[in-house]
Amino acid sequence: MVLKNQEGMSLIEVIIAILLVGIAIIPLLQFFVTGSTFTAIARHEVTALNFAQELIEELKSVTSKQIGVARESTETGNSKIRLASDAGNIMINDLISITAGKGEGQVRRITGYEGSTQVATVSPVWDPDMAPDATSHYLVCGNGSILTGAAQSGSVNTVKLAGDENGKSDFFKDYYIKIAGGAGSGQVQKIKAYDGTTKIATVEANWSTPPNATSFYKLYRYEYKIEVPVATENLKTIKVTTYYPSGGSLKELSLTTEKHKR
Numbered sequence: 001m002v003l004k005n006q007e008g009m010s011l012i013e014v015i016i017a018i019l020l021v022g023i024a025i026i027p028l029l030q031f032f033v034t035g036s037t038f039t040a041i042a043r044h045e046v047t048a049l050n051f052a053q054e055l056i057e058e059l060k061s062v063t064s065k066q067i068g069v070a071r072e073s074t075e076t077g078n079s080k081i082r083l084a085s086d087a088g089n090i091m092i093n094d095l096i097s098i099t100a101g102k103g104e105g106q107v108r109r110i111t112g113y114e115g116s117t118q119v120a121t122v123s124p125v126w127d128p129d130m131a132p133d134a135t136s137h138y139l140v141c142g143n144g145s146i147l148t149g150a151a152q153s154g155s156v157n158t159v160k161l162a163g164d165e166n167g168k169s170d171f172f173k174d175y176y177i178k179i180a181g182g183a184g185s186g187q188v189q190k191i192k193a194y195d196g197t198t199k200i201a202t203v204e205a206n207w208s209t210p211p212n213a214t215s216f217y218k219l220y221r222y223e224y225k226i227e228v229p230v231a232t233e234n235l236k237t238i239k240v241t242t243y244y245p246s247g248g249s250l251k252e253l254s255l256t257t258e259k260h261k262r
Helices: 011-059
Strands: 067-069 080-082 095-100 107-114 119-123 137-141 148-150 158-160 176-181 188-195 200-203 216-220 223-231 235-246 249-260
Touching: 011 223, 011 235, 011 249, 067 223, 067 235, 095 148, 107 176, 107 216, 137 223
Parallel strands: none
Antiparallel strands: 067 137, 080 119, 095 107, 095 137, 095 223, 107 119, 148 216, 158 200, 176 188, 176 216, 188 200, 223 235, 235 249
């Protein structure tokens, strides 16, 4: 039997239907894109907050005498830093990190210290025109603590961290490592694998200048600063600020803690 008078959609009706569906889908797609963006920002914010808290917990292991704001010095040369008037517990071979202000990001080894003037001598010398001054905040710590250390060795795409670093494999995976002094200074790489037994971190791309046993490093999830904005007779306020991406720019998140002078 032959069916007659069958009716279907014309080409114009099909085109109109597709246009209507497209008009309905576009807002939904925008909703999903916007939702994904907000989710990514929230994830960065939470991770940055956790990282700041991690630094705060690490800072509890040092005394108030090991963290502060440098002072102007009459010492000549590019290997000196005059610490705060209450500086103490400073040991030869300790590391000193400039955590904010002039010279920020540099890590050096303390090779001499004059307790009466609070002047420390470091090695290697500070970067040209980047010697710390009265705007510089500093942290003195042991090797392999507060995410700072002296490398043991390196290769074209690895660096062997300090022996006291975390022993859990892949603990530093997706961290960034900055060579903050010595061979390869100034380079930044992302860690793609970490062997907690050997302390060897493998980075995503080859170093232009491989680090070696003269190199110092800093580890971080996000860029950060550690400052001492307030220091009274018996108390220091420590401020940790982390910077995370948000909508194509950087936002900052700050936490503070207090350290009683002792």
